[in-house]
Amino acid sequence: MVSERLSQLRPSPTLEITAKAKALKAQGVDVIGFGAGEPDFDTPRHIKDALYQAVEDGFIYYTPSPGIPELRQAISEKLKHDNGIDYASDEVIVTPGAKQALFEAVMALVNPGDEVLIPAPYWVSYVPMCQIASARAVPVATSKEQGFRVSAEDLASSITERTRLLILNSPSNPTGAVIDRKGLSEIADLCIKEDITVISDEIYEQIIYDAEHVSIGSFPGMRERTVTVNGFSKAYSMTGWRLGYAAAPRGIIKLMSNLQGHSVSNATSFVQKAGVAALRGSQDCVAGMTAEFRRRRDRIVELLNEIPGVECLVPDGAFYVFADFSGVEADSMKLAGMLLDEAGVAVVPGVAFGDAGEGFQRLSYAIGMEKIEEGIARIDKVVRRMR
The missing domain is CATH 3.40.640.10 (Type I PLP-dependent aspartate aminotransferase-like (Major domain))
Known part of the structure; x- marks a missing residue:
């Protein structure tokens, strides 16, 4: 006997895709993951030092x-x-x-x-x-x-x-x-x-x-x-x-x-x-991280808009692009599966974010610039083969 209410819940699609990409990497597959919803930077030193000090002071209850x-x-x-x-x-x-x-x-x-x-x-x-x-x-x-x-x-x-x-x-x-x-x-x-x-x-x-x-x-x-x-x-x-x-x-x-x-x-x-x-503490760490995200944002938008059939708006905030791939494949789940299987690229299908997202793919640019460029190049090759 289990709860009917909780039985209706589905796992988080973003966490599932990230987990699948990590599992493939563990098997030796070369996967570039655009699914992550977390910054790829280290936590600033002064924040970590405050935690270490609290533990040393016995602030553990x-x-x-x-x-x-x-x-x-x-x-x-x-x-x-x-x-x-x-x-x-x-x-x-x-x-x-x-x-x-x-x-x-x-x-x-x-x-x-x-x-x-x-x-x-x-x-x-x-x-x-x-x-x-x-x-x-x-x-x-x-x-x-x-x-x-x-x-x-x-x-x-x-x-x-x-x-x-x-x-x-x-x-x-x-x-x-x-x-x-x-x-x-x-x-x-x-x-x-x-x-x-x-x-x-x-x-x-x-x-x-x-x-x-x-x-x-x-x-x-x-x-x-x-x-x-x-x-x-x-x-x-x-x-x-x-x-x-x-x-x-x-x-x-x-x-x-x-x-x-x-x-x-x-x-x-x-x-x-x-x-x-x-x-x-100092907020310089936030400004520095945001400046790097801006640099990556500009590059990933530029590269995506060079792919035939893809349109990508410039986001004003966060660290995601929500690119329109409907000119390539309207079924976002199908395309996301193809990109993972054929190119070793993990993206999040737009339909995971509701019906209004169908035809789109979410890509996080909370990964290094080198990975962004390589990942988009792989996507470009798959799309051009499809056309």
Whole structure:
């Protein structure tokens, strides 16, 4: 006897593809993996040193479920300074990764049968989180022609009497799209009018190039109806450290803290100390990493657009391109399989990010430039053979 609800969940497609690529590499197959959703840089030294010191100091025990006061205060200050959102430290919860914060927020905000608007293409875990909460995910399709930026008009057409929540991700995984200030202002007005709460997933906030990052929680009337989620994995290359956070009104944070206390307890104690160092230390490491991502972005977009039948927009943020391969093969799963089998190149099929992603492939450029150039050259050869 097993749970019917959990039996309906499918494994994360991105993690599956990354695991398959690693398995092939272990067998001696020369595979270039564009599937990774994590920076390929080392964690900055001052952050690692803070962790080592915390362990040496014996800071190895349980912490309060919502996090140590020092880190919650540092996050509160960061949100006020960088994002223009004024949350007290007790309106912040520290979590074992931003994914946990997103999950807890969904569980705290919806009831069975409630509807959750999710702009598509979307990150692979949003829909399963809604399923676990017995809510109904409602994808709101965006297109390449609109730069994959959802508009208030798009969202309004999907609102029903059951709509309770909007999950917004800007910069976006998988598209790299960034919603501008005007677009966010219009979405904020719609959410206030329709009494919709927003979970704003801002994990790629600092990996941004030719656009401005704006937090929807900073607009008038939105602080009270927004859960701002962020973390340390992407900006500080700390994916395996599992450290994230959320900020929201106290009532929501209390519910999330109760859930965390009865499930994962708390984020790892000494990792929280490292989080303080990340926020309060030099940010030059972030700027340097983002500059290298920009260089890679420009190159991978250039190379992809030279392949016959492929069109690739220039992403404004994150470290992914979402390239249109429909002129080569409209079935994204089929093409992804061909590229892995025939070229030893692992990409993530667009359909993994919802029906709006069919015909596209997501490629991460969180790999070295040499691998980018070799991988795209392999893809080019396969495509030209197909034509």
